[in-house]
Amino acid sequence: MEKKVAIAGFRIAAAPDLETTRERLVFDLSKGLLDDLGITRDAVDNFVFCSNDFMDGRTISHVFIGPAAGGYMKDQTKVEMDGLNAMIYASMGIISGQYDVTMVVALSLTGSQASPYLYTDYSLDPTYDRQLKLLNELSAAALEARSYLTAGGYPEELLDVVAAQDLKNAAANPGQARRIDGVSRERIKGSPYYYEPLRELHCYPPTDGGCAMLLVSEKKAKELTDKPVWLLGMGRSTDIYYLGDRDLSTSLSAAQAAERAYAMAGIKDPASELDLAEIMSLFAHQEPLLAEAMGLLEKGKAAAAYEAGDTAVEGRMPINPSGGPLGAHPICATGLIRAAEAARQLRGEAGENQVKKAGVALAHGQDGVCAQQSAVVILGT
Amino acid sequence: MEETKVVTGAWELSTFKFNIEGRGLQLMLKHMKDRKLMGIKCHQCGTVYLPGPFYCRKCHIRIDEPAEVSDHGQVMTFTIGYADVRGNPLDEPRIAPIVKLDGCDSWIMGVMQGCAPEDVHVGMRVKVHWAEETTGSLQDMQYFVPE
Amino acid sequence: MRNVGIIGIGYTPVFVSKRKDVSIVEMISEAVDAGLKNTGLAPEDIDAYVFGNMATFEGVNMPHLWATEHMHARGKPIMRFATGGTIGMAAFHGAYYHVASGMADIAMAVTYEKHSEGDAQVGLMGIITPELMAMLSAGIDVTGQSGMGAIGGGSAGGISFQASSYLHRSGAGIEHIDAIAAMERRNAAKNPYAHLKDPEATAEKIAQTPMVSWPIRFGHICPTTDGATVCILASEEKAAKIADKVAWVLGVANCASDATTANLIDSQITDPAEQLPAIMASKKACERAGIEDPKKEIDYVEIYNGFAHQTLMYLEKVGMCEVGEAHKLLEAGELEMNGRCPVNASGGVVSTNSIGTSALNRVTECALQIMGQAGEHQVEKEVHKAMAHGWGGLMQYCTITILGDKPKKL
Ligand SMILES: [Zn+2]
Secondary structure (H helix, E strand, C coil): CCCCEEEEEEEEEEECCCCCCHHHHHHHHHHHHHHHHCCCHHHCCEEEEECCHHHHCCCCCCCCHHHHCCCCCEEEEEECCCHHHHHHHHHHHHHCCCCCEEEEEEEEECCCCCCCCHHHHCCCCCCCHHHHCCCCHHHHHHHHHHHHHHHHCCCCHHHHHHHHHHHHHHHCCCCCCCCCCCCCHHHHHCCCEEECCEEHHHECCECEEEEEEEEEEHHHHHHHCCCCEEEEEEEEEECCCCHHHCCCCCCHHHHHHHHHHHHHHCCCCHHHHCCEEECCCCECCHHHHHHHHCCCCCCCCHHHHHHCCCCCCCCCCCECCCCHHHCCECCCCHHHHHHHHHHHHHCCCCHHHCCCCCCEEEEEEEECCCCCEEEEEEEEC | CCCCCCCCCCCCHHHCCCCCCCHHHHHHHHHHCCCCEEEEECCCCCCEECCCCCEECCCCEECCEEEEECCEEEEEEEEEEEECCCCCEEEEEEEEEEEEECCCCCEEECCECCCCHHHCCCCCEEEEEECCCCCCCHHHEEEEEEC | CCCEEEEEEEECCCCECCCCCCCHHHHHHHHHHHHHHHHCCCHHHCCEEEEECCHHHHCCCCHHHHCCHHHCCCCCCEEEECCHHHHHHHHHHHHHHHHHCCCCCEEEEEEEEEHHHCCHHHHHHHHHHHHHHHHHHCCCCCCCCCCCCCCCCHHHHHHHHHHHHHHHHHCCCHHHHHHHHHHHHHHHCCCCCCCCCCCCCCHHHHHCCCEEEECEEHHHECCCCEEEEEEEEEEHHHHHHHCCCCEEEEEEEEEECCCCCCCCCCCECCCCCCCHHHHHHHHHHHHHHCCCCHHHHCCEEECCCCECHHHHHHHHHCCCCCCCCHHHHHHCCCCCCCCCCCECCCCHHHHCCCHHHHHHHHHHHHHHHHHCCCHHHCCCCCCCEEEEEEEECCCCEEEEEEEECCCCCC
């Protein structure tokens, strides 16, 4: 894909409790971002919001955040799914030639204001799954984890290995909500089971947070930033709802989304061409599962790759050098934060977690139980 | 027609704990005890809001300058309610005006007394009727009456 | 920017109060299958889906996940939007940008609402739940008897403030609201996909319905409807291969100010009848469509009118006539199906409101008029260009779509 859309800047906020309101969080993120770039809301011609009415606990929940983002009397819309989709939609507006500068703002306060698990509870088929009360986000993830471990012949300890790597990276990233000093595999293995084989530290933490990102056309990129991060490819796909009709040991949606993004970016061998990947893995097993599905790790060899340090910051295929969603999962913002963290790497601003040669990166986002939907973008300098 | 099975469900708002802006409302309530209406003014464009938000929507900047507004104003629009939110008829019609208080750019909603429904009109001058005893509650401003 | 056209539409067989014979997802699949049948497309031909409804009304979060297989969308991208009353058009704009950007050649916008399975009043109150809670703790009286910030409007709430302000500023009377409501219910009688139909409706008959909140009468208010609508969009190249008749998208725009009548905590600042976003959105859409004067160039309009006065009010806002002129056009019969400025020949939202579909139906009805496929409710004059309007949220958000019978010159 030609260089048509660039990330000019971004702001991330995440904490167990930000002690703020939705409006103030949106104002601080968007105003901070505009200040970073030395511009005002006058320079922005389109706003794409991303939040969820169920998690905000109100109908048409973007009504009050539009003006807080600087969107008073501007073009606005709201994508109600993971924020990476909002970024993709904002890019479509720019590629089509309609807009030059689009602000994407995604957020939720699911650390302090509501239980994040409601998100899935309310999205279950109300005539069947909701009546049975067996399925929820955690039990579904546990079924997926078991399927994946069994199919790959992996020991349960793989979950501890993955979580240890992510939580170590998260501890070094000031943008993360869960930062545990000196986290070890033993400590993770010692955390209580939620749904076997998933333990507390294998699962994302309830998080308050958000992300604002400014996407610009090629023309505006030159004016606004010395370090544009270009959108090289994007792809999305959806699997069927019912878990019984899916192969839970892999992810159809991630495989197809990645395949489409690679085709657009002209990537033939992702494992060698990509310098890092930011994956929206909400549970430890999802990271290798999704990485395998997207061709970043060889199927059945994930445990060996993690043990060899291939996926670490200094490894051959760094995965979630930011720490990933095990460090923070503000629903709706998490996928967008993956893209922002990938951009941070490509700009060489990732500090302690900086990957040495970061030229091309993948960001992944997901929706639904067991990643029923996936979105993938490829970013590059 | 074949009837389908009906299953029930609820959206429980009690599971939420909302953080909302309180500064402007608190500022207003504090002064209402003294029968004063205190809003917040944007130092850039001069817009006065009551109750005051933490930012100006037009300028996209934080604001915090207190500004007193009058308890007299003008009816900008109104309705006369005959039914409640479920459509049940009310005992008697209720006049509800939206009023622009003097010295304030934002409008405020309320109820009106001391006037027949057929006499209310847009542009009408009104004033706040304060409670006998003020306690720093929204009930301090009881209703509007014709000026 | 590449040209995008509407090549097909799919409605559920009926739009009624209660569809007891189907579940939510079955109802969605009826519209999807109708859309495929009408265009002769197979599910494999659809590159991307865009989805929209008011999820909180039925209490199902992210319903597109559950409905994936019912839309034949396994393996396809689905993007879901949620913007309130405008959602149908937000989803349409979503599908439009999928095709305009080249990310899809054929995209399907899918919208629905099954009001009978939820509670719209509770859903609507949910917009301001946190603010309401705070006002309660600060001493507000929810029964609306006394105290500041009291919501005296009752069931028609903020809308009656808008209607009242509109009447004052336009010089129209309540009798004009009665008359436009009657016209639309008569139009609805000719539309097989309308809900409230009354071929004999008159202003006098509407005037006899009970006053809910002055000046809004029961007869001015939309019903709650079960129904689903899909709209299929294609690139110029694909459209040429597939469709005989195409309604081309000439320009789309939307605009939002801030909440007008319910922003209790941070104060409300705008006149609910001022509707700057409608004025601005129409201006932008016309500019993008290369239209200088909508009065002269637009042949047909579909206005999103949950409440009857909005047809008249928004005709003025979107630039189809001067301020204070809409009720005069109504008196002169110009808004009728055989008039010079026909509007809502479909019966409008005031006759049929399955919210998720309502703003999309404004677009699809414009498309049917352009394609000459509106059947009994086809207007008399030739329709070359048409404008569809939507509003939602707290009366602070408007969307506009302009369609034409020829593609835009690029
Ligand atoms: Zn200002």
